[in-house]
Amino acid sequence: MAGARSRGPDACRPSTRPALGPAAVLADRAYSSRAIRRHLRRRGISAVIPQPSDQIRHRLRRGRRGGRPPGFDTEAYKQRNTVERCINRLKQWRGLATRCDKLALAYQAALHLAAILKWVRR
Incomplete structure (x- = not known):
């Protein structure tokens, strides 16, 4: 903290x-x-x-x-429940769940892409 x-x-x-x-x-x-x-x-x-x-x-x-x-x-x-459910939906992408990207920029790009795709599908 x-x-x-x-x-x-x-x-x-x-x-x-x-x-x-x-x-x-x-x-x-x-x-x-x-x-x-x-x-x-x-x-x-x-x-x-x-x-x-x-x-x-x-x-x-x-x-x-x-x-x-x-x-x-x-x-x-x-x-808090709403935020937790959103994070769990984004973690359905294996790359986001395992954090296998070496660069923070690549991880952030994958996070943005996953969020956009979730938003478009709704």
Whole structure:
């Protein structure tokens, strides 16, 4: 997570904070650690990550010391499903699924071609 950077509007220096408005990270249960949530919170990014059942049980077992549950936006999390299905459709191309291209440019070209063909077929 610490290596994530985005280009700001001035394109001079990579930014670690969202450029426009409130941003959110939609992630799987595997990314529900306190360290990741703290990292995102420091950068002004809201985390839409469901809590695994073992973390919920642990928090409840600790009582008041367990703290309150993290916020979770179910409507925003539904958008993650749409993105996941799109990626899975694109991965039907063997070259995209295995990432066998040596150059990032060739991989990106194959990704664009697969997306165009999927779009045209609909």
